[in-house]
Amino acid sequence: MDTNQYFEVTYLDTDCGRIRTETFDDVSDAERFASRRVADEQAWAIIDAVPVQESRKAA
Numbered sequence: 001m002d003t004n005q006y007f008e009v010t011y012l013d014t015d016c017g018r019i020r021t022e023t024f025d026d027v028s029d030a031e032r033f034a035s036r037r038v039a040d041e042q043a044w045a046i047i048d049a050v051p052v053q054e055s056r057k058a059a
Contacts, residue, residue, distance in 0.1 A: 004052050011037040011045035 007030035010021045024030040027047070034045035 005049045006052060008048045008050055009034045009037070009045055010048070012043055013037075014040055014043050 003025065007024045007027050008021055009024065009030050010019060011034065012018075013020050022030075022033060024033065027049070030047050034047055037043055037045045
């Protein structure tokens with residue numbers, strides 16, 4: 001399946017207090033990951049759809 005976007009989950013890693021980013025090809029995988037990251041009151045996660053650039057498609 002040829003897709004023209006991927007998904008980035010930016011989240012607060014409450015174990016170390018750092019903001020991190022993970023990438024996913026499938027939105028449902030990104031949503032599941034984000035759900036797991038917001039397990040406590042201080043946690044947050046944001047999902048962004050990012051268009052694939054031509055240079056990334058070729059890789």
